[in-house]
Amino acid sequence: MSYIKIWIHAVWGTKNRLPLLKEPVLSQVCKHILDNAKEKGIYINTINGYDEHLHILMLLKHDCSISKQMQLLNGESAFWINKNSVTKANFEWADKYFAASVSDDKIDKVRAYICNQQEHHKRYTFAEEYKLFLRGIGYENDLG
Incomplete structure (x- = not known):
């Protein structure tokens, strides 16, 4: 078995x-x-969101790419939401998402940020938050 420890902060809307x-x-x-x-077998440390998006702090499985792990989570959840009529409207996730590795010394900060989404979004919209994320990691374009 391979041993890896790669923390991922993923956000999708x-x-x-x-x-x-x-x-x-x-x-x-x-x-x-x-x-x-x-x-x-996917370890999720923290999950929370707001009206139109989710944040997850998770470990990347040793046998998964980020895109595969995202598909296992968001693809399956959209199917489950529709199958169980959790929302009145047909439910779909956006095609694009944000995912970045997180160093061990930043885990507590990211966890606190995810847990504080309701308070955070009293100040910032999801679109503003997303642009701040992208700018923070060197992307200036809006990946929507």
Whole structure:
């Protein structure tokens, strides 16, 4: 078995940034993603979001690429949301997402940031937050 420890902070939004994750939907979706991840051997440290997006702090599985792990989580969750009529409207995630590695010394800061989403979004929209993330890692273009 290979041993790796790569922390990933992933963020993805709903298609067209529709606010489909208002409570209690957000809690249901987060719980399902946690349960699904556990079944697939994916360790999620922290998960939270806001009306139109989710943040996850997780370890990358030794046998997964980031894109594969994202598909296992967001692709399956969209299917589950629609199958169980969790939202009134048809549910889709946006095609693009943000994912970045996190060093061990930043884990507590990222965890706190994810846990504080409701407070954070009293000041910033998801679009503003996303642009700040991209600017912070050297991308100036909006990946939407």
